[in-house]
Amino acid sequence: MTRKLYALCGTDRTRPFSPHVWKTKLSLAHKGLDFDVAPVGFTEIPKLEQGVTKIVPLLRDGEKLVSDSFDIALYLEEAYPERPTLFGGEGGKAMARFVEGWSQMTLHPPIGRIAIMDIHDSLEPVDRAYFRQSREKRFGTSLEATAAAGRADLETFSAKLEPLRHMLKFQPFIGGDRPLFADYIVFGALQWARIVSPHRLLAAGDVVSDWFERCLDLHDGLGRSVTAA
Amino acid sequence: MTRKLYALCGTDRTRPFSPHVWKTKLSLAHKGLDFDVAPVGFTEIPKLEQGVTKIVPLLRDGEKLVSDSFDIALYLEEAYPERPTLFGGEGGKAMARFVEGWSQMTLHPPIGRIAIMDIHDSLEPVDRAYFRQSREKRFGTSLEATAAAGRADLETFSAKLEPLRHMLKFQPFIGGDRPLFADYIVFGALQWARIVSPHRLLAAGDVVSDWFERCLDLHDGLGRSVTAA
CATH class of the missing domain: 1.20.1050.10 (Glutathione S-transferase Yfyf (Class Pi); Chain A, domain 2)
Known part of the structure; x- marks a missing residue:
């Protein structure tokens, strides 16, 4: 899998709760794109991917790294224009x-x-x-x-x-x-x-x-x- | 002028104040469409155009009558598709x-x-x-x-x-x-x-x-x- 979504979790790594990460999970599913979820705690975020971000979601899509749920949605719309639109124009x-x-x-x-x-x-x-x-x-x-x-x-x-x-x-x-x-x-x-x-x-x-x-x-x-x- | 916009006024007929009528005035201008404003008081509205509406704005565009600012915007978008869009898709x-x-x-x-x-x-x-x-x-x-x-x-x-x-x-x-x-x-x-x-x-x-x-x-x-x- 080339696509990896860093998602905020507590002690239970199966319960990602960040509102912004959920926006991105649904955005990826809307585009029909597979992804692995990588659970992280608050204090791990600044250490991810050579310190590229202070916030989640952080998406790795092949060589591309994008953070912020809105920026990720804009990226997905541009990178996958043939798949269902996230914005409708x-x-x-x-x-x-x-x-x-x-x-x-x-x-x-x-x-x-x-x-x-x-x-x-x-x-x-x-x-x-x-x-x-x-x-x-x-x-x-x-x-x-x-x-x-x-x-x-x-x-x-x-x-x-x-x-x-x-x-x-x-x-x-x-x-x-x-x-x-x-x-x-x-x-x-x-x-x-x-x-x-x-x-x-x-x-x-x-x-x-x-x-x-x-x-x-x-x-x-x-x-x-x-x-x- | 075939286009007439009924607009709510008080005693000063030059000061139409309805928020919904203002939406339509700007919608018409956005589409580059000329129109005459017909000022009316609250109690005149149900008597307009053979009692077609209880609310303003009411737009007469040739033979067509449309009330409600959102419905008027939808109508203008459909009737004048070659002019600037009101919705962007x-x-x-x-x-x-x-x-x-x-x-x-x-x-x-x-x-x-x-x-x-x-x-x-x-x-x-x-x-x-x-x-x-x-x-x-x-x-x-x-x-x-x-x-x-x-x-x-x-x-x-x-x-x-x-x-x-x-x-x-x-x-x-x-x-x-x-x-x-x-x-x-x-x-x-x-x-x-x-x-x-x-x-x-x-x-x-x-x-x-x-x-x-x-x-x-x-x-x-x-x-x-x-x-x-």
Whole structure:
């Protein structure tokens, strides 16, 4: 296999949880490309491939190394143009950046707070120390205080999904009749929550829950290859 | 002129303010299509063109009548395919529905609250009565109580624009290098606020403000043809 995807994991190497890595797993499957997953802990990332990146996903495709889930999607679209499109044209490529902005600015912060102790507890000791130090610096407070703030996020999370509910009145995927990378962007955030947190953020009967289940079914149920926490 | 756009106005017929009508004005200009604007009050809408619609915009294009800004954009894209695209392909068409969902679920409610008395006061007496009754039913409280809630929205509005700020790190428009209908969707919301409310929702130096100014410049400064409140 010439294609290798470095994926963030805790002590259980079979449960990659990074939202960004999930975007890339689905992007590769969307293009019909095989890949091996190489699980890594937080503190191993800067040592990968001669220190080429500080973030995952990192994809090796033959001689090519690409990091960042959006850059990888752009790379795959250019390198494999004859395979199913990830963007549906130039407009879709541009608007996927807005979807990324919405997902990262609206969904990631509350999920990060809700799941912060679950993530911490899932890590190897060396990665726990790194995670505590970096996240306490980022949030300006202790992990425990961030987790306490996350309890309020549980109440308000569902309301943040209203833009998706509006869109789903018209079509089954953000990409229209079929999923595109924009779907994988939002799926990645909710898959992260599904894998790391025992809290269920999507209620049965919610159209967003139906959409998420459709995404879990895609590409032979790739998203279901890791069970919910 | 065979093309006529019915546009919502108050007593000043030169200041159409509907966010949805602004989306269509820019869509028509984007396609390079001339049109006459026919100003109407809220209570005139159901009487237009033999009662074909309850909402504006309503576009008459020769024999064709189309209402709803998104449906009009889809119609224009199909009817005038040789002119500049409003969507940039099928992916962009689908993702514009998500942008619409975000704009209408995230930006419209606070702008509606912030500007509710300004809108009311700008209307003809017959439209004021309709507006009060319909909005008090929609919000479940008096216009005055909704306006009071809008004062809190002023504090939190800027934070809602974070998805745009993320996108603007990569490109000058939601549509990429050039504006697309998705830009006009969000522009419409902020243009509505600009025209009806003396509150300035965008701060100088904010990248969203810079983007909005770029949108005001488009199509020979069409957005600037109505001054700020």
